[in-house]
Amino acid sequence: MPCCLGIHLSLEGTLSSTFAAQIQHVKRDMPASVKIRKGLDVRLKGAVQGAPHTLPAADRFSIHPTDFHGLVPRMAVKAGAEVKAGEVLFTDKKNPDIKFVSGIAGTVQEPVRGEKRRILRVDVMGKGTESVTRDALNPASADGTAVRSAMLEGGFWPMLRQRPFDVMPAADSTPRDIFVSGFDSTPLAPTASMVLEGRMEAFRAGLTFLNSLLADGRKVQLGVQQGDNTFSGVTEADLTAFSGPHPAGNVGVQIHEVRPINKGEVVWTMGMQDVANIGEGLTSGAYVGQRRVALTGARSQPALLQTSIGTTMANIIQDRVLLEGTRVISGNVLTGTTRGEDGALGYHDQQVTCIPEGDEPQFFITKGWLGPGFDKFSASRAFPTWLMPKGKEYDLNTNNNGEERAFVVSGQYDAVFPFDIYPVQLLKSILVGDIDRMEKLGIYEVAPEDFALCEYVCTSKMAVQDMVRKGLDQMIEEFA
Amino acid sequence: MKALHKLIEERVKPNFTGDGKLKRFWVVFDALETFLFTPGHTTSKGVHVRDGIDLKRTMFLVIVAMVPALLFGTWNIGHQYYLSLGDVTTADPWSMMFLDKVIVGAIKVVPLIVVSYATGLGIEFIIAGMNGHAINEGFLVSGMLIPLIMPVDVPLWMVAAATAFAVLIAKEVFGGTGMNILNVALTARAFLFFAYPKQMSGEIWIHDVMASKAGGVLADGYTGATALGHLANTVGQPVSGEVSTGVMSMFGEGGMFSLMNCFIGSIPGSVAETSALAALIGAAILIWTGIGSWRIISSFIVGGLVMGVIFNALALNAYMTIGPVHQIVMGGFMFGAVFMATDPVSAAQTNTGKWVYGFLGGLFSIMIRVFNPAYPEGVMMAILFMNVMAPTIDHYVVEANIRRREKRLTAAVA
Numbered sequence: 001m002p003c004c005l006g007i008h009l010s011l012e013g014t015l016s017s018t019f020a021a022q023i024q025h026v027k028r029d030m031p032a033s034v035k036i037r038k039g040l041d042v043r044l045k046g047a048v049q050g051a052p053h054t055l056p057a058a059d060r061f062s063i064h065p066t067d068f069h070g071l072v073p074r075m076a077v078k079a080g081a082e083v084k085a086g087e088v089l090f091t092d093k094k095n096p097d098i099k100f101v102s103g104i105a106g107t108v109q110e111p112v113r114g115e116k117r118r119i120l121r122v123d124v125m126g127k128g129t130e131s132v133t134r135d136a137l138n139p140a141s142a143d144g145t146a147v148r149s150a151m152l153e154g155g156f157w158p159m160l161r162q163r164p165f166d167v168m169p170a171a172d173s174t175p176r177d178i179f180v181s182g183f184d185s186t187p188l189a190p191t192a193s194m195v196l197e198g199r200m201e202a203f204r205a206g207l208t209f210l211n212s213l214l215a216d217g218r219k220v221q222l223g224v225q226q227g228d229n230t231f232s233g234v235t236e237a238d239l240t241a242f243s244g245p246h247p248a249g250n251v252g253v254q255i256h257e258v259r260p261i262n263k264g265e266v267v268w269t270m271g272m273q274d275v276a277n278i279g280e281g282l283t284s285g286a287y288v289g290q291r292r293v294a295l296t297g298a299r300s301q302p303a304l305l306q307t308s309i310g311t312t313m314a315n316i317i318q319d320r321v322l323l324e325g326t327r328v329i330s331g332n333v334l335t336g337t338t339r340g341e342d343g344a345l346g347y348h349d350q351q352v353t354c355i356p357e358g359d360e361p362q363f364f365i366t367k368g369w370l371g372p373g374f375d376k377f378s379a380s381r382a383f384p385t386w387l388m389p390k391g392k393e394y395d396l397n398t399n400n401n402g403e404e405r406a407f408v409v410s411g412q413y414d415a416v417f418p419f420d421i422y423p424v425q426l427l428k429s430i431l432v433g434d435i436d437r438m439e440k441l442g443i444y445e446v447a448p449e450d451f452a453l454c455e456y457v458c459t460s461k462m463a464v465q466d467m468v469r470k471g472l473d474q475m476i477e478e479f480a
Numbered sequence: 481m482k483a484l485h486k487l488i489e490e491r492v493k494p495n496f497t498g499d500g501k502l503k504r505f506w507v508v509f510d511a512l513e514t515f516l517f518t519p520g521h522t523t524s525k526g527v528h529v530r531d532g533i534d535l536k537r538t539m540f541l542v543i544v545a546m547v548p549a550l551l552f553g554t555w556n557i558g559h560q561y562y563l564s565l566g567d568v569t570t571a572d573p574w575s576m577m578f579l580d581k582v583i584v585g586a587i588k589v590v591p592l593i594v595v596s597y598a599t600g601l602g603i604e605f606i607i608a609g610m611n612g613h614a615i616n617e618g619f620l621v622s623g624m625l626i627p628l629i630m631p632v633d634v635p636l637w638m639v640a641a642a643t644a645f646a647v648l649i650a651k652e653v654f655g656g657t658g659m660n661i662l663n664v665a666l667t668a669r670a671f672l673f674f675a676y677p678k679q680m681s682g683e684i685w686i687h688d689v690m691a692s693k694a695g696g697v698l699a700d701g702y703t704g705a706t707a708l709g710h711l712a713n714t715v716g717q718p719v720s721g722e723v724s725t726g727v728m729s730m731f732g733e734g735g736m737f738s739l740m741n742c743f744i745g746s747i748p749g750s751v752a753e754t755s756a757l758a759a760l761i762g763a764a765i766l767i768w769t770g771i772g773s774w775r776i777i778s779s780f781i782v783g784g785l786v787m788g789v790i791f792n793a794l795a796l797n798a799y800m801t802i803g804p805v806h807q808i809v810m811g812g813f814m815f816g817a818v819f820m821a822t823d824p825v826s827a828a829q830t831n832t833g834k835w836v837y838g839f840l841g842g843l844f845s846i847m848i849r850v851f852n853p854a855y856p857e858g859v860m861m862a863i864l865f866m867n868v869m870a871p872t873i874d875h876y877v878v879e880a881n882i883r884r885r886e887k888r889l890t891a892a893v894a
Contacts, residue, residue, distance in 0.1 A: 042529065044529075260888065262885075262888060262889040262892045262893075263889055265892070327522075327528060329528055333527065333528040333529045334527050334528070334529075335526075335527075336528065338528075353528075355528065355529065357522055358520070358522055359520040359521075359522050360520050361485050361517035361518065361519055361520045362517060362518040362520075363484070363485070363516065363517055364515060364516055364517065364518065367518070368516075368517060368518040369518055369534055369536035369537040369540065370536075370537070370540060373532055376532030377531070377532060378531050378532040378533050379531055379533075379770075380531070380533050380769060380770040380771065381768055381769045381770050382532070382533045382537050382538065382541055382769050382770070382771065383532050383533070385532075396529040397522075397529070398522040398523050398528050398529060399518070399520065399521070399522055399523075399530070400519070400521040400522060400523055400530050401518065401530045401531065401532050401533070401534055402518060402530075402533070402534025402535065402536065402537075403514060403519065403521070403534070403535075403614060405534075405535045405616060405617075405657070405658065406616070406655075406656070406657060406658030406659060407658050408535060408538075408618065408657060408658045408824060408825055409538060409771075409824050410773075410824040410825075410827070410829040411773060411824070411829070411831060411834070414830075414831060420881065420884065421881070422830060422877075422878055422881060424829060425829075425830075425874075425878050440882045440885065440886075441878070441881075441882065442881075442885055448526075452526070452527055455526050455527045456527045456529065456530060456531055457531045457533075458530075458531070459531075459533050459534060459535055459538055460535065460658075461530065461534065463525060463526050464526065465525075465526040465527070466525055466526055
């Protein structure tokens, strides 16, 4: 990830948002800039380059309801029914107005179920092109009510995510702000220009639609990468430029820097490709679920693929991945989910990462804890990683590199966690289930993904993201 | 190495699992197997790749950082021994009888290390076996620190008793590695200090000095006391009195405890505490690898210097007139700053807290040693005290963070 340290405004660090807004007013083309100092870029082999390659239309469309935390789906169609593209497959049991639609025309299959008949995957098989067409909206004149109902009816709502709690927002929820991160800083992620190339008009229309959902004439907050010109000329959003290592591109970090979430406030977030999908979809009245996906990792032939939400992993993998002893991850290595060939691309994911499994024991003086470790990547200087050239890329595998232990080392999480929050203290309040303390320590601002680097660097090999998720679930229960 | 792993898995492991004859010793087997082979466990939820570092490597690097102090200490034991006999002089410490010195040192140090590890690991293995826990790596460091801070002529059974006390009372009752409130090694030292005060304050800083005295072979004027022991005698004496000037002459240029000698460490003291230089090399290793907290080490040193400057300004007795730099290179100050105060479990956890913790630790170290001559080494007491205070320091740091968040909320509502 190139970071452009050279062209900084002098307004780094903590900038009050009003001041930032004034500066933007004066210098319209120069967004306020924030430098993230804490973090880490995990440098992996197998980055994607070049132009997108269009995949053939898949003959299966699949949604994993598990991609939406806490979602209990209620099927709207029976197995065997014929649906058109854009037609409802299931709704959210708690929020019946939120609809999940099919991306293709075809036959609904019997859902794949897990324990207690929980629905794990809903499939539609077919190759038809018939689609449902709804009222087209004009970005220039559409009002908030119309946009909201078009998003709910048209199957665009699931593209939204909400903080606090990192869940899908309720159908009647009103956001204080909508944040979109204009770059992905996770390992091997595709750049904004790769995924939005040729879709800027749709993206800007999407921003306009989203703006109509905000009160007081507020605009979407767009975090862009310092020095990236993909969004130059975008006036539909308030831009803030970020530089520094991952997690600079995490929307949670950007919210924290621009306008942090307080108790009682709700902020929505959306992926940049989905903003373009909404722009294109609401303007045309049809369902649009395009996805440009980067196939990455040392075990793949990296490629940028033009496909759509709901496509199968098999469709992405084709013959580009060496499957033997490989973990195929939908998403990046920090937050992604392991999906077999049979599964579908994660709903919000724009990347597939293929890395070797590390299930071989490591002898202590050759490969293990006492080994020289030239192939190990570490945030500490306990391995000669720091001797290597800055640009060296690593072929990391999935080995845990040690056993789980109690918290011993301190200050490790703080070094990669750019929030004004004490991560270990927050985790400990979660472990003891102290709701009041979690609230005081800032749990409303965070999502599990913000803790992914803490988990990566952890000497004690704690399951940090899982802990955060459990804490958020306790909060949800408390407010239910 | 695959063959070795296969052998262990197929021939050795079955004895320790299921109905195997040695199933009660599963923990021991598990500890040794994971020592030899980092398990092929893969990430299952959350992140898919993990940093290369683990607790074993962390602890190993701390031990590496202690090696300069250990080696210097080993040499110095022999050096002090031959000095006490008058076989060598302070004028040329390095060229004469180097090997003899190291051999004498090794004869003293190796049994200390063996006793410390055997006692501590034995207890850890038993407790882990009882609780069905995996054995943690924490004692690898504590077990090396304990012998390094022992007086040279301490009886081995006392080391065993102190180690057992420290492991059980300071660590295991709290839940093992990562849960302790006090630094384990310092607890062992404090145990000896309070349980055997007579034995801990006699002629124990130089190998065999008691016997040499009795046999009349001690070099002229040799007392065998440490720098701090000498200085303690000046407390309550007039600055320019006879006692004070006599003691202070040893701390001047060319004296036994000159600034340079104290910095290099060729003076009597605990096994490996005497050399500020060796401790600083250790500090460089710890800070460079990112394992030791540079915040704690540097603020600890600054705290000691500040107290030294304050004492210089007061100058109520001869002890207070010692220069601040001279103060911090004497006794166990540097060793404590680098290896004891930085123990991440018992130190403050927040970055701001670490500054406060280190600074006060250094300040109190010098304050205690000068104000209370009954505690010739204030570092131990100061760090143990700050261990107890660390959670309180962190509490206020975290409270400040909470208040910032509340203030932001009030501003947003208004």
